[in-house]
Amino acid sequence: MQHINILMVDDHPIIIEGYQNTLMATKKDDQTLLIDTANSCDAANQLMQRASKEKPYDICFFDISLPSSADGSINSGEDLAKIARSILPNAKVIILTMFNESYRIHNIIKEISPDGFLIKSDLTSSELAEAFQHIITSPPYYSSTVSNYLKKSITSDIYVDDINRKILHLLSQGIKTRSLTEHIDLSMSAIEKRKKQMKLLFSVEDGKDETLLEEARQKGFL
Structure with missing residues:
Protein backbone atom coordinates (compact mmCIF):
# COMPACT_ATOMS: atom_id res chain seq x y z
CA MET A 1 0.00 0.00 0.00
CA GLN A 2 1.30 3.46 -0.90
CA HIS A 3 0.57 6.01 1.85
CA ILE A 4 0.74 9.56 0.48
CA ASN A 5 0.81 12.49 2.92
CA ILE A 6 -0.58 15.62 1.30
CA LEU A 7 -0.87 19.28 2.29
CA MET A 8 -3.37 21.45 0.40
CA VAL A 9 -3.27 25.21 0.87
CA ASP A 10 -5.91 27.52 -0.59
CA ASP A 11 -7.89 30.33 1.01
CA HIS A 12 -11.16 29.09 -0.53
CA PRO A 13 -12.39 26.00 1.36
CA ILE A 14 -14.70 24.98 -1.50
CA ILE A 15 -11.72 24.77 -3.87
CA ILE A 16 -9.83 22.54 -1.45
CA GLU A 17 -12.95 20.38 -1.12
CA GLY A 18 -13.04 20.03 -4.92
CA TYR A 19 -9.37 19.03 -5.06
CA GLN A 20 -9.84 16.51 -2.23
CA ASN A 21 -12.92 14.93 -3.80
CA THR A 22 -11.17 14.63 -7.17
CA LEU A 23 -8.05 12.99 -5.74
CA MET A 24 -10.02 10.61 -3.50
CA ALA A 25 -12.26 9.59 -6.39
CA THR A 26 -9.39 8.99 -8.83
CA LYS A 27 -6.66 7.53 -6.62
CA LYS A 28 -5.30 4.13 -7.46
CA ASP A 29 -6.51 1.10 -5.47
CA ASP A 30 -3.15 0.70 -3.76
CA GLN A 31 -2.96 4.38 -2.70
CA THR A 32 -4.04 5.77 0.66
CA LEU A 33 -4.24 9.56 0.74
CA LEU A 34 -3.86 11.43 4.04
CA ILE A 35 -4.77 15.05 3.40
CA ASP A 36 -4.17 18.08 5.66
CA THR A 37 -5.61 21.44 4.62
CA ALA A 38 -4.82 25.07 5.42
CA ASN A 39 -6.46 28.36 4.41
CA SER A 40 -3.66 30.80 5.31
CA CYS A 41 0.12 31.20 5.34
CA ASP A 42 0.29 30.85 9.13
CA ALA A 43 -1.79 27.66 9.24
CA ALA A 44 0.21 26.11 6.40
CA ASN A 45 3.54 27.03 7.97
CA GLN A 46 2.52 25.47 11.31
CA LEU A 47 1.53 22.23 9.58
CA MET A 48 4.80 22.11 7.61
CA GLN A 49 6.94 22.78 10.69
CA ARG A 50 5.16 19.99 12.55
CA ALA A 51 5.39 17.61 9.57
CA SER A 52 9.13 18.23 9.22
CA LYS A 53 9.61 16.85 12.74
CA GLU A 54 7.04 14.05 12.64
CA LYS A 55 5.71 12.71 9.33
CA PRO A 56 6.90 14.75 6.31
CA TYR A 57 4.53 15.52 3.46
CA ASP A 58 5.03 13.77 0.16
CA ILE A 59 3.17 16.41 -1.84
CA CYS A 60 2.27 20.05 -1.08
CA PHE A 61 -0.28 22.01 -3.11
CA PHE A 62 0.11 25.80 -2.78
CA ASP A 63 -2.23 28.45 -4.11
CA ILE A 64 -0.22 31.62 -4.77
CA SER A 65 -2.66 34.23 -3.39
CA LEU A 66 -3.07 33.72 0.34
CA PRO A 67 -3.58 35.89 3.43
CA SER A 68 -0.15 36.97 4.75
CA SER A 69 1.23 35.58 8.00
CA ALA A 70 0.58 37.65 11.12
CA ASP A 71 4.22 38.78 11.30
CA GLY A 72 4.30 39.68 7.58
CA SER A 73 7.20 37.34 6.81
CA ILE A 74 5.19 34.95 4.58
CA ASN A 75 3.08 36.65 1.95
CA SER A 76 2.17 34.03 -0.65
CA GLY A 77 2.15 30.40 -1.69
CA GLU A 78 5.48 31.16 -3.34
CA ASP A 79 6.99 31.96 0.08
CA LEU A 80 5.46 28.77 1.52
CA ALA A 81 6.92 26.75 -1.36
CA LYS A 82 10.39 28.05 -0.47
CA ILE A 83 9.90 27.01 3.16
CA ALA A 84 8.76 23.56 1.95
CA ARG A 85 11.89 23.26 -0.20
CA SER A 86 14.10 23.90 2.84
CA ILE A 87 12.35 21.90 5.61
CA LEU A 88 10.63 19.19 3.52
CA PRO A 89 13.33 18.48 0.93
CA ASN A 90 11.66 15.32 -0.38
CA ALA A 91 8.18 16.80 -0.78
CA LYS A 92 6.93 17.45 -4.28
CA VAL A 93 5.74 21.04 -4.64
CA ILE A 94 2.70 21.87 -6.77
CA ILE A 95 1.80 25.50 -7.48
CA LEU A 96 -1.80 26.40 -8.36
CA THR A 97 -2.68 29.92 -9.42
CA MET A 98 -5.12 32.13 -11.27
CA PHE A 99 -2.18 34.14 -12.61
CA ASN A 100 -1.47 33.31 -16.22
CA GLU A 101 0.99 36.15 -16.79
CA SER A 102 4.19 35.04 -18.48
CA TYR A 103 6.40 37.20 -16.19
CA ARG A 104 4.94 35.60 -13.10
CA ILE A 105 5.20 32.09 -14.52
CA HIS A 106 8.87 32.53 -15.37
CA ASN A 107 9.55 33.97 -11.95
CA ILE A 108 7.95 31.04 -10.13
CA ILE A 109 9.80 28.50 -12.26
CA LYS A 110 13.08 30.35 -11.69
CA GLU A 111 12.56 30.73 -7.92
CA ILE A 112 10.94 27.40 -7.03
CA SER A 113 11.22 25.00 -9.96
CA PRO A 114 7.94 23.37 -8.93
CA ASP A 115 7.20 19.69 -9.54
CA GLY A 116 3.75 20.71 -10.71
CA PHE A 117 2.47 24.04 -12.00
CA LEU A 118 -1.24 24.32 -12.71
CA ILE A 119 -3.16 27.38 -13.87
CA LYS A 120 -6.63 27.18 -12.34
CA SER A 121 -8.39 28.29 -15.52
CA ASP A 122 -6.80 25.30 -17.33
CA LEU A 123 -7.84 22.87 -14.65
CA THR A 124 -10.48 20.18 -14.98
CA SER A 125 -10.91 17.38 -12.47
CA SER A 126 -9.48 14.89 -14.97
CA GLU A 127 -6.40 17.09 -15.50
CA LEU A 128 -5.88 17.42 -11.75
CA ALA A 129 -6.08 13.63 -11.38
CA GLU A 130 -3.67 13.10 -14.29
CA ALA A 131 -1.26 15.75 -12.95
CA PHE A 132 -1.29 14.19 -9.47
CA GLN A 133 -0.41 10.69 -10.69
CA HIS A 134 2.18 12.07 -13.10
CA ILE A 135 3.88 14.12 -10.35
CA ILE A 136 4.05 11.12 -7.99
CA THR A 137 5.95 9.04 -10.53
CA SER A 138 7.73 11.38 -12.93
CA PRO A 139 7.55 15.13 -12.26
CA PRO A 140 7.31 17.83 -13.45
CA TYR A 141 3.79 18.35 -14.79
CA TYR A 142 2.90 21.78 -16.17
CA SER A 143 -0.59 22.67 -17.36
CA SER A 144 -1.09 23.87 -20.94
CA THR A 145 -0.78 27.62 -20.30
CA VAL A 146 2.52 27.11 -18.46
CA SER A 147 3.86 24.75 -21.11
CA ASN A 148 2.95 27.18 -23.87
CA TYR A 149 4.81 30.02 -22.16
CA LEU A 150 7.86 27.83 -21.65
CA LYS A 151 7.86 26.82 -25.29
CA LYS A 152 8.11 30.44 -26.33
CA SER A 153 11.75 31.17 -26.92
CA ILE A 154 11.68 34.59 -25.32
CA THR A 155 12.28 34.27 -21.63
CA SER A 156 11.19 37.18 -19.53
CA ASP A 157 13.67 39.80 -18.38
CA ILE A 158 11.51 40.68 -15.43
CA TYR A 159 12.95 39.00 -12.40
CA VAL A 160 11.88 40.29 -9.01
CA ASP A 161 13.81 38.87 -6.07
Missing part, protein backbone atom coordinates in the same frame (compact mmCIF):
# COMPACT_ATOMS: atom_id res chain seq x y z
CA ASP A 162 12.58 38.35 -2.50
CA ILE A 163 13.66 41.77 -1.26
CA ASN A 164 11.99 43.59 -4.14
CA ARG A 165 8.83 41.56 -3.57
CA LYS A 166 8.92 42.57 0.09
CA ILE A 167 9.36 46.25 -0.85
CA LEU A 168 6.35 46.03 -3.18
CA HIS A 169 4.31 44.22 -0.53
CA LEU A 170 5.11 46.78 2.19
CA LEU A 171 4.37 49.73 -0.12
CA SER A 172 1.06 48.11 -1.05
CA GLN A 173 0.25 47.92 2.69
CA GLY A 174 0.57 51.71 2.83
CA ILE A 175 4.00 51.79 4.46
CA LYS A 176 5.94 54.89 3.39
CA THR A 177 9.36 54.57 1.73
CA ARG A 178 11.05 56.37 4.63
CA SER A 179 9.79 53.64 7.01
CA LEU A 180 10.93 50.68 4.88
CA THR A 181 14.31 50.50 6.64
CA GLU A 182 12.43 49.43 9.80
CA HIS A 183 11.19 46.32 7.95
CA ILE A 184 14.06 45.56 5.57
CA ASP A 185 17.71 45.28 6.48
CA LEU A 186 18.94 47.74 3.84
CA SER A 187 19.98 51.39 3.80
CA MET A 188 17.57 54.00 2.48
CA SER A 189 19.79 54.57 -0.58
CA ALA A 190 19.79 50.82 -1.35
CA ILE A 191 15.99 50.73 -1.10
CA GLU A 192 15.66 53.80 -3.34
CA LYS A 193 17.99 52.18 -5.87
CA ARG A 194 15.87 49.03 -5.92
CA LYS A 195 12.70 51.05 -6.37
CA LYS A 196 14.30 52.92 -9.27
CA GLN A 197 15.33 49.62 -10.90
CA MET A 198 11.82 48.22 -10.51
CA LYS A 199 10.32 51.34 -12.08
CA LEU A 200 12.59 50.81 -15.08
CA LEU A 201 11.74 47.12 -15.11
CA PHE A 202 7.99 47.75 -15.11
CA SER A 203 8.25 50.72 -17.52
CA VAL A 204 6.86 53.21 -15.00
CA GLU A 205 7.13 56.51 -16.83
CA ASP A 206 5.61 58.91 -14.31
CA GLY A 207 7.96 57.75 -11.52
CA LYS A 208 5.09 57.33 -9.02
CA ASP A 209 4.97 54.54 -6.45
CA GLU A 210 1.23 54.09 -7.16
CA THR A 211 1.99 53.36 -10.81
CA LEU A 212 4.72 50.92 -9.82
CA LEU A 213 2.27 49.07 -7.56
CA GLU A 214 -0.39 49.07 -10.28
CA GLU A 215 2.06 47.60 -12.83
CA ALA A 216 3.32 45.02 -10.31
CA ARG A 217 -0.29 44.07 -9.54
CA GLN A 218 -1.15 43.63 -13.22
CA LYS A 219 1.86 41.38 -13.73
CA GLY A 220 0.92 39.23 -10.75
CA PHE A 221 3.67 40.27 -8.33
CA LEU A 222 1.19 41.52 -5.71
Whole structure:
Protein backbone atom coordinates (compact mmCIF):
# COMPACT_ATOMS: atom_id res chain seq x y z
CA MET A 1 0.00 0.00 0.00
CA GLN A 2 1.30 3.46 -0.90
CA HIS A 3 0.57 6.01 1.85
CA ILE A 4 0.74 9.56 0.48
CA ASN A 5 0.81 12.49 2.92
CA ILE A 6 -0.58 15.62 1.30
CA LEU A 7 -0.87 19.28 2.29
CA MET A 8 -3.37 21.45 0.40
CA VAL A 9 -3.27 25.21 0.87
CA ASP A 10 -5.91 27.52 -0.59
CA ASP A 11 -7.89 30.33 1.01
CA HIS A 12 -11.16 29.09 -0.53
CA PRO A 13 -12.39 26.00 1.36
CA ILE A 14 -14.70 24.98 -1.50
CA ILE A 15 -11.72 24.77 -3.87
CA ILE A 16 -9.83 22.54 -1.45
CA GLU A 17 -12.95 20.38 -1.12
CA GLY A 18 -13.04 20.03 -4.92
CA TYR A 19 -9.37 19.03 -5.06
CA GLN A 20 -9.84 16.51 -2.23
CA ASN A 21 -12.92 14.93 -3.80
CA THR A 22 -11.17 14.63 -7.17
CA LEU A 23 -8.05 12.99 -5.74
CA MET A 24 -10.02 10.61 -3.50
CA ALA A 25 -12.26 9.59 -6.39
CA THR A 26 -9.39 8.99 -8.83
CA LYS A 27 -6.66 7.53 -6.62
CA LYS A 28 -5.30 4.13 -7.46
CA ASP A 29 -6.51 1.10 -5.47
CA ASP A 30 -3.15 0.70 -3.76
CA GLN A 31 -2.96 4.38 -2.70
CA THR A 32 -4.04 5.77 0.66
CA LEU A 33 -4.24 9.56 0.74
CA LEU A 34 -3.86 11.43 4.04
CA ILE A 35 -4.77 15.05 3.40
CA ASP A 36 -4.17 18.08 5.66
CA THR A 37 -5.61 21.44 4.62
CA ALA A 38 -4.82 25.07 5.42
CA ASN A 39 -6.46 28.36 4.41
CA SER A 40 -3.66 30.80 5.31
CA CYS A 41 0.12 31.20 5.34
CA ASP A 42 0.29 30.85 9.13
CA ALA A 43 -1.79 27.66 9.24
CA ALA A 44 0.21 26.11 6.40
CA ASN A 45 3.54 27.03 7.97
CA GLN A 46 2.52 25.47 11.31
CA LEU A 47 1.53 22.23 9.58
CA MET A 48 4.80 22.11 7.61
CA GLN A 49 6.94 22.78 10.69
CA ARG A 50 5.16 19.99 12.55
CA ALA A 51 5.39 17.61 9.57
CA SER A 52 9.13 18.23 9.22
CA LYS A 53 9.61 16.85 12.74
CA GLU A 54 7.04 14.05 12.64
CA LYS A 55 5.71 12.71 9.33
CA PRO A 56 6.90 14.75 6.31
CA TYR A 57 4.53 15.52 3.46
CA ASP A 58 5.03 13.77 0.16
CA ILE A 59 3.17 16.41 -1.84
CA CYS A 60 2.27 20.05 -1.08
CA PHE A 61 -0.28 22.01 -3.11
CA PHE A 62 0.11 25.80 -2.78
CA ASP A 63 -2.23 28.45 -4.11
CA ILE A 64 -0.22 31.62 -4.77
CA SER A 65 -2.66 34.23 -3.39
CA LEU A 66 -3.07 33.72 0.34
CA PRO A 67 -3.58 35.89 3.43
CA SER A 68 -0.15 36.97 4.75
CA SER A 69 1.23 35.58 8.00
CA ALA A 70 0.58 37.65 11.12
CA ASP A 71 4.22 38.78 11.30
CA GLY A 72 4.30 39.68 7.58
CA SER A 73 7.20 37.34 6.81
CA ILE A 74 5.19 34.95 4.58
CA ASN A 75 3.08 36.65 1.95
CA SER A 76 2.17 34.03 -0.65
CA GLY A 77 2.15 30.40 -1.69
CA GLU A 78 5.48 31.16 -3.34
CA ASP A 79 6.99 31.96 0.08
CA LEU A 80 5.46 28.77 1.52
CA ALA A 81 6.92 26.75 -1.36
CA LYS A 82 10.39 28.05 -0.47
CA ILE A 83 9.90 27.01 3.16
CA ALA A 84 8.76 23.56 1.95
CA ARG A 85 11.89 23.26 -0.20
CA SER A 86 14.10 23.90 2.84
CA ILE A 87 12.35 21.90 5.61
CA LEU A 88 10.63 19.19 3.52
CA PRO A 89 13.33 18.48 0.93
CA ASN A 90 11.66 15.32 -0.38
CA ALA A 91 8.18 16.80 -0.78
CA LYS A 92 6.93 17.45 -4.28
CA VAL A 93 5.74 21.04 -4.64
CA ILE A 94 2.70 21.87 -6.77
CA ILE A 95 1.80 25.50 -7.48
CA LEU A 96 -1.80 26.40 -8.36
CA THR A 97 -2.68 29.92 -9.42
CA MET A 98 -5.12 32.13 -11.27
CA PHE A 99 -2.18 34.14 -12.61
CA ASN A 100 -1.47 33.31 -16.22
CA GLU A 101 0.99 36.15 -16.79
CA SER A 102 4.19 35.04 -18.48
CA TYR A 103 6.40 37.20 -16.19
CA ARG A 104 4.94 35.60 -13.10
CA ILE A 105 5.20 32.09 -14.52
CA HIS A 106 8.87 32.53 -15.37
CA ASN A 107 9.55 33.97 -11.95
CA ILE A 108 7.95 31.04 -10.13
CA ILE A 109 9.80 28.50 -12.26
CA LYS A 110 13.08 30.35 -11.69
CA GLU A 111 12.56 30.73 -7.92
CA ILE A 112 10.94 27.40 -7.03
CA SER A 113 11.22 25.00 -9.96
CA PRO A 114 7.94 23.37 -8.93
CA ASP A 115 7.20 19.69 -9.54
CA GLY A 116 3.75 20.71 -10.71
CA PHE A 117 2.47 24.04 -12.00
CA LEU A 118 -1.24 24.32 -12.71
CA ILE A 119 -3.16 27.38 -13.87
CA LYS A 120 -6.63 27.18 -12.34
CA SER A 121 -8.39 28.29 -15.52
CA ASP A 122 -6.80 25.30 -17.33
CA LEU A 123 -7.84 22.87 -14.65
CA THR A 124 -10.48 20.18 -14.98
CA SER A 125 -10.91 17.38 -12.47
CA SER A 126 -9.48 14.89 -14.97
CA GLU A 127 -6.40 17.09 -15.50
CA LEU A 128 -5.88 17.42 -11.75
CA ALA A 129 -6.08 13.63 -11.38
CA GLU A 130 -3.67 13.10 -14.29
CA ALA A 131 -1.26 15.75 -12.95
CA PHE A 132 -1.29 14.19 -9.47
CA GLN A 133 -0.41 10.69 -10.69
CA HIS A 134 2.18 12.07 -13.10
CA ILE A 135 3.88 14.12 -10.35
CA ILE A 136 4.05 11.12 -7.99
CA THR A 137 5.95 9.04 -10.53
CA SER A 138 7.73 11.38 -12.93
CA PRO A 139 7.55 15.13 -12.26
CA PRO A 140 7.31 17.83 -13.45
CA TYR A 141 3.79 18.35 -14.79
CA TYR A 142 2.90 21.78 -16.17
CA SER A 143 -0.59 22.67 -17.36
CA SER A 144 -1.09 23.87 -20.94
CA THR A 145 -0.78 27.62 -20.30
CA VAL A 146 2.52 27.11 -18.46
CA SER A 147 3.86 24.75 -21.11
CA ASN A 148 2.95 27.18 -23.87
CA TYR A 149 4.81 30.02 -22.16
CA LEU A 150 7.86 27.83 -21.65
CA LYS A 151 7.86 26.82 -25.29
CA LYS A 152 8.11 30.44 -26.33
CA SER A 153 11.75 31.17 -26.92
CA ILE A 154 11.68 34.59 -25.32
CA THR A 155 12.28 34.27 -21.63
CA SER A 156 11.19 37.18 -19.53
CA ASP A 157 13.67 39.80 -18.38
CA ILE A 158 11.51 40.68 -15.43
CA TYR A 159 12.95 39.00 -12.40
CA VAL A 160 11.88 40.29 -9.01
CA ASP A 161 13.81 38.87 -6.07
CA ASP A 162 12.58 38.35 -2.50
CA ILE A 163 13.66 41.77 -1.26
CA ASN A 164 11.99 43.59 -4.14
CA ARG A 165 8.83 41.56 -3.57
CA LYS A 166 8.92 42.57 0.09
CA ILE A 167 9.36 46.25 -0.85
CA LEU A 168 6.35 46.03 -3.18
CA HIS A 169 4.31 44.22 -0.53
CA LEU A 170 5.11 46.78 2.19
CA LEU A 171 4.37 49.73 -0.12
CA SER A 172 1.06 48.11 -1.05
CA GLN A 173 0.25 47.92 2.69
CA GLY A 174 0.57 51.71 2.83
CA ILE A 175 4.00 51.79 4.46
CA LYS A 176 5.94 54.89 3.39
CA THR A 177 9.36 54.57 1.73
CA ARG A 178 11.05 56.37 4.63
CA SER A 179 9.79 53.64 7.01
CA LEU A 180 10.93 50.68 4.88
CA THR A 181 14.31 50.50 6.64
CA GLU A 182 12.43 49.43 9.80
CA HIS A 183 11.19 46.32 7.95
CA ILE A 184 14.06 45.56 5.57
CA ASP A 185 17.71 45.28 6.48
CA LEU A 186 18.94 47.74 3.84
CA SER A 187 19.98 51.39 3.80
CA MET A 188 17.57 54.00 2.48
CA SER A 189 19.79 54.57 -0.58
CA ALA A 190 19.79 50.82 -1.35
CA ILE A 191 15.99 50.73 -1.10
CA GLU A 192 15.66 53.80 -3.34
CA LYS A 193 17.99 52.18 -5.87
CA ARG A 194 15.87 49.03 -5.92
CA LYS A 195 12.70 51.05 -6.37
CA LYS A 196 14.30 52.92 -9.27
CA GLN A 197 15.33 49.62 -10.90
CA MET A 198 11.82 48.22 -10.51
CA LYS A 199 10.32 51.34 -12.08
CA LEU A 200 12.59 50.81 -15.08
CA LEU A 201 11.74 47.12 -15.11
CA PHE A 202 7.99 47.75 -15.11
CA SER A 203 8.25 50.72 -17.52
CA VAL A 204 6.86 53.21 -15.00
CA GLU A 205 7.13 56.51 -16.83
CA ASP A 206 5.61 58.91 -14.31
CA GLY A 207 7.96 57.75 -11.52
CA LYS A 208 5.09 57.33 -9.02
CA ASP A 209 4.97 54.54 -6.45
CA GLU A 210 1.23 54.09 -7.16
CA THR A 211 1.99 53.36 -10.81
CA LEU A 212 4.72 50.92 -9.82
CA LEU A 213 2.27 49.07 -7.56
CA GLU A 214 -0.39 49.07 -10.28
CA GLU A 215 2.06 47.60 -12.83
CA ALA A 216 3.32 45.02 -10.31
CA ARG A 217 -0.29 44.07 -9.54
CA GLN A 218 -1.15 43.63 -13.22
CA LYS A 219 1.86 41.38 -13.73
CA GLY A 220 0.92 39.23 -10.75
CA PHE A 221 3.67 40.27 -8.33
CA LEU A 222 1.19 41.52 -5.71
